[in-house]
Amino acid sequence: MxxxxxxxxxxxxxxxxxxxxxxxxxxxxxxxxxxxSEVYWAAAERHVIELHGGTFSDEVPLRARGQSTPRLLQIVQEYIPAHVDPDTLRSEIIGYVIDREREKPCxxxxxxxxxxxxxxxxxxxxxxxxxxxxxxxxxxxxxxxxxxxxxxxxxxxxxxxxxxxxxxxxxxxxxxxxxxxxxxxxxxxxxxxxxxxxxxxxxxxxxxxxxxxxxxxxxxxxxxxxxxxxxxxxxxxxxxxxxx
Structure with a gap:
């Protein structure tokens, strides 16, 4: 653009x-x-993983750093016991981060x-x-x-x-x-x-x-x-x- x-x-x-x-x-x-914004992404990943009954690990942000959104969703899904629709995960994670960035651009x-x-x-x-x-x-x-x-x-x-x-x-x-x-x-x-x-x-x-x-x-x-x-x-x- x-x-x-x-x-x-x-x-x-x-x-x-x-x-x-x-x-x-x-x-x-x-x-x-x-x-x-990495702290926002890490918080979003933790929020979504725990929201869906998973267990967050500190290795998640390290693995996800710099990756494309599809790859990020694959990584997050690995820490959630049941399959979650990728569009749902995407919406939850991105929505969380955008809300934080609008509050404080950092x-x-x-x-x-x-x-x-x-x-x-x-x-x-x-x-x-x-x-x-x-x-x-x-x-x-x-x-x-x-x-x-x-x-x-x-x-x-x-x-x-x-x-x-x-x-x-x-x-x-x-x-x-x-x-x-x-x-x-x-x-x-x-x-x-x-x-x-x-x-x-x-x-x-x-x-x-x-x-x-x-x-x-x-x-x-x-x-x-x-x-x-x-x-x-x-x-x-x-x-x-x-x-x-």
Whole structure:
């Protein structure tokens, strides 16, 4: 999905002052990257499993992290003794998380400030998530006005991460070569997806639970977005170009 976006005079001026080597666009995974929603997902998984007479395990969020919605439902079903219609599970889990996100968006630390920096520099942003459309659309519309020019979601009919298709689609939305784009991700499958598209990938570790290992292809790991500048993004892109 794309949104209308207008480059203002102040943004045009910022582009003239920007350092060389900046990404043509920045692509953000959503859960655990753009927003700290993993706690909401874990709570939803526990709620639904126990609602249907199952026993929740701490391994559920670890297994479900970064997975597509169909795969998430399969994992949750394993912890419920009787079969539950997938549409019912989907509705219960997604409804729970959306309600929490509407109450409190839970933006990742420094994310909104970085989005503002990118907007002022005229660099487009796209959300690339495996989550359902209703969830991604909700967060895109809660973001600062003009922050995102569009999004890719789990209901777009594309192969799921770690396939590069979601990030290739994001590049199509902005009309950019993925090689010249930057990806923020927080899961192994997401990092693989972004790297396979040809983009430069940075791993966000601030919300990563123990047991999740990042073994590539990111150029660096960062906890959050606090203090990130355009110079930092240019440095990320330079690191990426050295590895390609």
């Amino acid at each position: 794309t949104f209308n976006d207008t480059l203002t005079f102040s943004q045009s001026s910022a582009v003239l002052d920007a350092p060389e080597g900046l990404p043509e666009a920045v692509f953000w995974d959503m859960d655990g990257t753009l927003i700290n 933006w990742a630390t420094g994310a909104v400030e970085l989005l503002d920096v990118l907007s002022q520099a005229g660099i487009p942003n796209v959300i690339v998530s495996a989550s359902p459309r209703a969830m991604v659309d909700n967060m895109a519309r809660q973001a600062p006005q003009g922050a995102f020019v569009g999004y890719v979601c789990g209901e777009d009919g594309l192969p799921a991460k770690p396939d590069p298709a979601p990030y290739l689609r994001a590049a199509e939305i902005v009309g950019a070569d993925p090689v010249n784009c930057l990806v923020f991700e927080d899961s192994p499958v997401g990092l693989q997806s972004g790297g396979a598209s040809g983009a430069t990938v940075v791993a966000i570790t601030g919300f990563t639970p123990e047991g999740v290992v990042f073994d590539g292809p990111q150029v660096t790991n960062i906890k959050d977005y606090v203090g990130l500048s355009l110079d930092d993004l240019a440095n990320f892109m330079e690191l990426g170009s050295l590895e390609k």
